[in-house]
Structure formats: C-alpha cells, structure tokens
Amino acid sequence: MFHDIRAMNEKERVLVVVVTQKFPNVWTPQDIAQEMRELVLTCGGDVKDTIFCSVEKFSPSHLIGQGKVNEIFVRCAAGDIDTVIMSYDLKGVQQRNLEQDLKVKVIDRTQLILDIFARHASSLEGKMQVELAQLEYALPRLTGHGEEMSRLGGGIGTLGPGETQLETDRRKIGARIITLKEKLAEIVSNRAVKRKKREDSSVPLISLVGYTNAGKSTLLNALTGAHQVTHDGLFTTLDSLARQYTLPNHQKVVLSDTVGFIHQLPHSLIEAFKATLEEVAEADLLLHVLDISNPKSRNLYDAVNEVLKEIGALEKPTITVLNKIDAVEDRGWFEGIYGNIHNPIVISAKTGENLDVLAHKILEDLSYMVAEVDVVLPITRMDLVSLAHREGEVFSIKYYNNEIHLRASLPKRREGLFKKAACRKP
Ligand SMILES: Nc1nc2c(ncn2[C@@H]2O[C@H](COP(=O)(O)OP(=O)(O)OP(=O)(O)O)[C@@H](O)[C@H]2O)c(=O)[nH]1
Ligand SMILES: [Mg+2]
Numbered sequence: 001m002f003h004d005i006r007a008m009n010e011k012e013r014v015l016v017v018v019v020t021q022k023f024p025n026v027w028t029p030q031d032i033a034q035e036m037r038e039l040v041l042t043c044g045g046d047v048k049d050t051i052f053c054s055v056e057k058f059s060p061s062h063l064i065g066q067g068k069v070n071e072i073f074v075r076c077a078a079g080d081i082d083t084v085i086m087s088y089d090l091k092g093v094q095q096r097n098l099e100q101d102l103k104v105k106v107i108d109r110t111q112l113i114l115d116i117f118a119r120h121a122s123s124l125e126g127k128m129q130v131e132l133a134q135l136e137y138a139l140p141r142l143t144g145h146g147e148e149m150s151r152l153g154g155g156i157g158t159l160g161p162g163e164t165q166l167e168t169d170r171r172k173i174g175a176r177i178i179t180l181k182e183k184l185a186e187i188v189s190n191r192a193v194k195r196k197k198r199e200d201s202s203v204p205l206i207s208l209v210g211y212t213n214a215g216k217s218t219l220l221n222a223l224t225g226a227h228q229v230t231h232d233g234l235f236t237t238l239d240s241l242a243r244q245y246t247l248p249n250h251q252k253v254v255l256s257d258t259v260g261f262i263h264q265l266p267h268s269l270i271e272a273f274k275a276t277l278e279e280v281a282e283a284d285l286l287l288h289v290l291d292i293s294n295p296k297s298r299n300l301y302d303a304v305n306e307v308l309k310e311i312g313a314l315e316k317p318t319i320t321v322l323n324k325i326d327a328v329e330d331r332g333w334f335e336g337i338y339g340n341i342h343n344p345i346v347i348s349a350k351t352g353e354n355l356d357v358l359a360h361k362i363l364e365d366l367s368y369m370v371a372e373v374d375v376v377l378p379i380t381r382m383d384l385v386s387l388a389h390r391e392g393e394v395f396s397i398k399y400y401n402n403e404i405h406l407r408a409s410l411p412k413r414r415e416g417l418f419k420k421a422a423c424r425k426p
Pocket of ligand 2: 216217218229230236237
C-alpha cells in the first residue's frame with residue numbers, strides 16, 4: 001500500500017516556514033516555530049533555518065506570495081536543505097507548485113505529525129488508525145505529478161503517477177479506506193463488549209488526557225507501577241494502556257493513558273483515532289495533565305480543552321493536574337495565571353510530590369460514585385461479602401447465627417444489590 005506521506009529521513013536538513021495570518025493570536029510566530037522545531041526533532045530531522053511569513057490572503061497556487069517563494073528558493077539553493085516544511089496545511093496543488101519551484105521536497109505540519117504517528121504506532125490498531133489518517137489526508141490531495149516530480153521525491157513517497165494511474169490510485173486508496181474503517185469498527189465493537197463488562201463490575205474509569213509531553217505516561221507509571229514508555233519528545237504514546245489503581249480507601253479504579261493532544265490536532269487524526277478518543281469521552285473522571293514548567297502552559301491548557309470539546313468530553317468531571325512542579329523555580333508565578341483553571345492540583349510525577357494529595361482528590365471527586373452500606377445479610381450471601389472485598393472497602397463484618405452484619409463502602413451501582421439482599425434492618 002502506498003502513502004502520500006513523504007516521510008522524513010533521519011537527519012534530513014529542514015527549512016521551516018512559519019506561515020501566519022495577519023491578526024493577533026495567542027500562538028505567536030515564535031511559539032509556532034518552537035513547536036515546529038520540536039516536531040522536526042521528534043522525527044529525527046535537523047532544522048537548519050526558519051523563515052517567517054505573514055500572509056494577508058493565501059495564494060491558491062502557492063499558499064504564500066511569490067516574493068517569499070523566491071526568498072525560500074534562494075535559501076534552498078545554498079544547497080544544505082533537503083526539505084521545506086510549512087507550518088500551515090497545503091492543498092495538493094500548492095504542494096506540487098512549491099516543489100516544482102523550490103526544487104526540494106515540501107511537506108506541511110499535518111504530514112509531519114502523521115509521520116511521527118507512523119513512526120510511533122506499534123499496535124495493529126494504532127497502525128491501522130495512522131494509515132487511515134494518512135490516506136484520508138492524501139485522498140483529496142492526489143494530483144498527477146507527471147515526469148518532473150519523480151526526481152524531487154527523493155525515493156520517499158510513491159505519488160508521482162500520471163493521470164490514468166491517478167484514477168487507479170484513487171480507487172485503491174478509497175477501497176483501502178473502506179477496509180480500514182471496517183476493521184477498526186470491529187475493534188470498536190469488541191471494545192464495547194469489554195466496556196460493558198467494566199460497567200457491570202462498576203469499576204470507575206479515569207482517563208489521563210493532556211498535551212503531548214505533559215507527563216501522562218510518567219504519572220500512570222508513578223501511580224500504578226506500569227512500565228509505559230516515557231520520553232522527552234512529542235507523541236510518544238499512541239496506544240491506550242489501562243492499569244488498575246487502588247485508591248487510599250482500597251477502592252479499585254482503572255486508570256488509562258492515551259494519545260496526547262497538540263494545538264490544531266489534524267482533523268484526519270481525530271477522525272482516525274475516534275475509537276481511542278471515545279474512551280476519554282466515556283471516562284468517569286478526567287485527569288488533565290499540564291506541564292506547568294512550560295511557559296506557554298496556559299495555551300497548552302486551552303488547546304487541550306479545544307480537543308476535549310471536539311470529542312464531547314469538555315464537561316466531564318475533571319481534575320487539572322499541574323505537573324512538573326519540580327522543574328519550576330519560582331513556584332509563586334503561576335498562581336495568578338491559574339486562578340481560573342478548573343479544580344487544580346500541583347504535583348510532580350517524577351519526584352512523587354503530592355501524589356498522595358492527588359489520590360485523595362481523586363477519591364473525593366469519585367465520591368459521587370461511592371455508597372456506604374450498613375446491612376444485615378443472610379449467611380447464604382457470602383458472594384456479596386466477596387464482592388464488597390473485591391470492589392470496595394469493608395469497614396466491619398460480624399457473623400451471627402444465620403446472619404452477616406456488613407458495613408462497607410461500595411461502588412454506587414452495587415448499593416441496590418446489597419439493599420435488596422438484606423434480611424432485616426441492622
Ligand atoms: N521534571 C519533570 N519532568 C517530567 C515530569 N513528568 C514527566 N516528565 C518528563 O517529561 C517528558 C514527557 O513525559 P511523558 O510521560 O512521556 O509524557 P506524555 O504526556 O505521556 O507524552 P506523550 O505520550 O508524548 O503524549 C519525559 O522526559 C518525562 O521524564 C515531572 O514531574 N517533572
Ligand atoms: Mg505518553
């Protein structure tokens with residue numbers, strides 16, 4: 001199968017073009033340049049130079065104006081640039097024209113992000129999701145490149161076909177998209193069965209969400225002893241991982257780590273990762289992990305909330321976990337900024353600072369899901385005693401003749417079961 005992703009080679013020499021529109025934005029051109037550098041670095045590329053380009057009206061043929069194209073051409077002609085990466089998404093025709101004029105490979109931010117996802121996907125589901133995102137992105141951008149493109153491709157990416165080939169390619173890609181969607185739908189339905197089982201067992205689900213590199217996987221590891229890979233780079237985690245976590249009252253919950261977000265997360269990725277993101281939308285509680293040591297953390301917080309809104313999870317009960325406090329020198333500085341952050345708690349997943357406070361906070365926030373029971377059960381209902389031990393916390397248990405006097409805290413959904421089984425009032 002072919003991809004429209006002209007992936008980057010290791011140590012590819014990159015020229016980043018930061019394209020912005022002429023109106024104020026919380027993401028300054030420098031912020032965008034910085035994030036583009038991190039994305040390129042994660043791909044193993046080397047940013048040689050950055051050119052800033054403020055555009056009033058996008059050109060349909062090249063996105064940017066001819067003057068800027070000339071400036072970039074001169075910079076590329078110096079000979080140490082393999083790839084130009086635009087911070088703004090290109091249409092197929094714009095990409096093609098730029099490559100023709102600049103004589104080097106040109107990709108955009110979405111292709112760069114898709115490339116990172118393709119490198120990091122390891123599970124079958126992750127790989128299928130990434131391939132789907134790549135194809136969805138590629139399909140509307142297929143253009144017949146003709147002869148001259150083949151020498152620009154540098155062996156990467158296989159699109160350079162003539163028009164007849166183009167139709168065949170479109171059909172092939174269309175068919176592959178359908179197959180991938182079917183296979184992913186199958187995985188989703190299997191997952192729905194699992195979820196049903198979890199709901200039946202009444203174990204609350206807590207989802208870690210946040211900007212990529214915020215420390216979600218580090219927190220999962222710290223709380224549950226999992227061995228999720230963590231790394232100072234972007235989009236390290238693509239596959240969800242769920243682990244059992246026991247709260248201070250012995251209540252068991254499931255904690256799940258998932259793909260990180262980025263500002264303007266490409267839509268094709270949100271679509272393709274729908275199944276993964278649905279888990280977030282179905283969690284009982286979200287832990288929004290935020291890197292407090294990042295000076296732009298307020299922007300990161302807002303960008304994550306944008307994505308949460310898009311997947312219908314913004315209104316969920318949420319604790320904002322301000323992480324990496326160990327890396328903040330002046331601990332007072334963020335207090336003013338974070339006044340309006342929802343339900344915040346400051347921690348360090350790395351040093352373990354305040355993790356106990358976080359655990360109690362989770363307990364408190366899940367208390368609406370917990371019920372305390374004080375019941376007398378017939379001696380034949382030892383199954384309920386086991387259930388109370390398994391899913392809740394048993395405060396006291398006394399056995400008389402044919403009765404069991406049980407006091408325990410339980411998942412709310414189990415309360416009815418115990419009340420129904422009670423043989424008399426305590
Ligand atoms: N100083 C400091 N570094 C941390 C802390 N938590 C995580 N990190 C570092 O931040 C980097 C990213 O951590 P991860 O846990 O991989 O972040 P993530 O949110 O899972 O990132 P993605 O999977 O890429 O979305 C790693 O280098 C961690 O060691 C912390 O509390 N303090
Ligand atoms: Mg991670």
